[in-house]
Amino acid sequence: MSAETATKQYTALYEEHQKLGASFTDFGGWQMPLKYQSELAEHHAVRQAAGLFDLSHMGEVWVTGPDAGKFLDYALVSRLSAVAVGKAKYSLICNEDGGIIDDLISYRRAEEKFLVVPNAGNAKAVAEALAERTGDFDVTVEDVTASISLVAVQGPNSVAILKQLVAAADHAVVTEMKYYAADEVHFTVSGAPLRLLLARTGYTGEDGFEIYVPNENAASLWSALLSAGKDFDLVPAGLAARDSLRLEAGMPLYGNELSLEVSPYDAGLGPIVALKKEGEFVGRAALEAQKERGSKRKLVGLKGLGRRAARSHYPVSKDGQTVGEVTSGQPSPTLGYPVALAYVDIEHIEPGTRLDVDLRGKPEPFEVVALPFYKRDK
Amino acid sequence: MSTVLSNLRYSEEHEWVDASSPVKVGLSQVATDALGDVVYIDLPEVGSTITAGETCGEVESTKSVSDIYAPVSGEITEVNQAAIDDPALLNSDPYGKGWLFTVNVSEEGPLLSAEDYSSKNGGELS
Numbered sequence A: 001m002s003a004e005t006a007t008k009q010y011t012a013l014y015e016e017h018q019k020l021g022a023s024f025t026d027f028g029g030w031q032m033p034l035k036y037q038s039e040l041a042e043h044h045a046v047r048q049a050a051g052l053f054d055l056s057h058m059g060e061v062w063v064t065g066p067d068a069g070k071f072l073d074y075a076l077v078s079r080l081s082a083v084a085v086g087k088a089k090y091s092l093i094c095n096e097d098g099g100i101i102d103d104l105i106s107y108r109r110a111e112e113k114f115l116v117v118p119n120a121g122n123a124k125a126v127a128e129a130l131a132e133r134t135g136d137f138d139v140t141v142e143d144v145t146a147s148i149s150l151v152a153v154q155g156p157n158s159v160a161i162l163k164q165l166v167a168a169a170d171h172a173v174v175t176e177m178k179y180y181a182a183d184e185v186h187f188t189v190s191g192a193p194l195r196l197l198l199a200r201t202g203y204t205g206e207d208g209f210e211i212y213v214p215n216e217n218a219a220s221l222w223s224a225l226l227s228a229g230k231d232f233d234l235v236p237a238g239l240a241a242r243d244s245l246r247l248e249a250g251m252p253l254y255g256n257e258l259s260l261e262v263s264p265y266d267a268g269l270g271p272i273v274a275l276k277k278e279g280e281f282v283g284r285a286a287l288e289a290q291k292e293r294g295s296k297r298k299l300v301g302l303k304g305l306g307r308r309a310a311r312s313h314y315p316v317s318k319d320g321q322t323v324g325e326v327t328s329g330q331p332s333p334t335l336g337y338p339v340a341l342a343y344v345d346i347e348h349i350e351p352g353t354r355l356d357v358d359l360r361g362k363p364e365p366f367e368v369v370a371l372p373f374y375k376r377d378k
Numbered sequence B: 001m002s003t004v005l006s007n008l009r010y011s012e013e014h015e016w017v018d019a020s021s022p023v024k025v026g027l028s029q030v031a032t033d034a035l036g037d038v039v040y041i042d043l044p045e046v047g048s049t050i051t052a053g054e055t056c057g058e059v060e061s062t063k064s065v066s067d068i069y070a071p072v073s074g075e076i077t078e079v080n081q082a083a084i085d086d087p088a089l090l091n092s093d094p095y096g097k098g099w100l101f102t103v104n105v106s107e108e109g110p111l112l113s114a115e116d117y118s119s120k121n122g123g124e125l126s
Helices: A014-019 A039-048 A068-075 A120-133 A158-165 A168-176 A215-232 A239-248 A284-293 B029-035 B081-085 B114-121
Strands: A023-027 A030-035 A050-054 A061-064 A088-094 A100-110 A113-117 A140-143 A148-154 A182-189 A192-199 A208-214 A234-236 A297-304 A315-318 A321-331 A338-345 A354-359 A362-369 B015-017 B023-027 B038-042 B055-061 B065-069 B072-079 B101-108
Touching (some): A014 A215, A030 A039, A030 A239, A039 A234, A039 A239, A050 A215, A061 A068, A068 A113, A068 A120, A088 A120, A100 A120, A100 A192, A120 A140, A148 A158, A158 A168, A158 A182, A158 A208, A158 A215, A168 A182, A182 A215, A192 A215, A215 A234, A239 A321, A239 A338, A297 A321, A297 A354, A338 A354, A338 A362, B023 B029, B029 B114
Parallel strands (some): A050 A234
Antiparallel strands (some): A050 A148, A061 A140, A148 A208, A182 A192, A192 A208, A297 A362, A315 A321, A354 A362, B015 B023, B055 B065, B072 B101
């Protein structure tokens, strides 16, 4: 992790994880649960029933003021001013060179109020970049990462579990909430009423929700969700399962697929870059040039034809020539074969192309496939 | 908490060796717990010779790949096909059904007692 994170950070749920017997891993300086029992069992639980995640390491940055929408149009690559109140948008924050500082979700909570959610390791960089970009915009940027916890319920039983804790009057809000929408909802947690921001978002490829909760209420919400979920086969799930779930869903992970050195166009995120939006935005000139030039390499999905999994940084070759590099890879628990994401030279990205991945000196056959690897039945 | 069986000896690289002849070899629970769910193992072939301290196979979990080091030198007499077919046995029963292979020992590598192994690597003696 970065040298700046000299001290370890703990989420408000650290003791809950200890009680559940979690093993921990460092992620962006945060001590996060890697798994509680078996990461495979946790993965399957999310696909078939439900999993409960602590995502409190994610950042939360409020952007408020009369220019909030216009400001985010300038600071991010998408047109956030066009997002309706109550909706969310996945976007990127780039530097002047078009390099990706982070991928993030922005929730429009009011006409003049957005909640921007960056990744754990980038929260500080994003908050700083946003603050630097305020210029003459009438807007305030406030990093509230340290006081907000984030808990996710993911999986087909998510709605049923949430209804156990959400006030009856708000049940319809939960059931009718669209993907990438958010609303404040009344919960009852250990007998006390609690109004929390509920979003139908996630990083698993399943239906699910993310709940933003003040640190002081995080542990009681976590426990209440675990007990409410008992009848719905909810299990606590760690970052290991989160990573295998997002990989099957073909979702990029910052640090693996995305970085300051990666062009959004190479990463398949070109449609997120709103070059047609009016006005200047940070990175526009570089991104226009990137688009004009076209990609030499693109992010593709690879399906293993053997049993061996490709791993991050393994070389990809065609007829003995290196044509790419793996960014993420592991055996897919759901599909039963190895899957990987890799940057591959543009000549070899057609689905069906046979490639090799160098597994510590041994070539292992893979095939280019369309993403995502896994898509849930709707 | 991982268990360390007191009737076995262990290599620095977390392989256990029992007292039978030929010896049976497996991975300690300290190792399999750290690896996470094992999804693939690559073992030496029956009849091949392994050398103590050198790699002789691989164990792959959902998250990582690790080498298997030969804890002893000698000829492989049997490999555990059940574990190859169902690598999860290394997690569920590392000292039983999750054994790896048997060896006709020509020479032992350095092996630790269960006490020394557990004091170095954690795990509960049993």
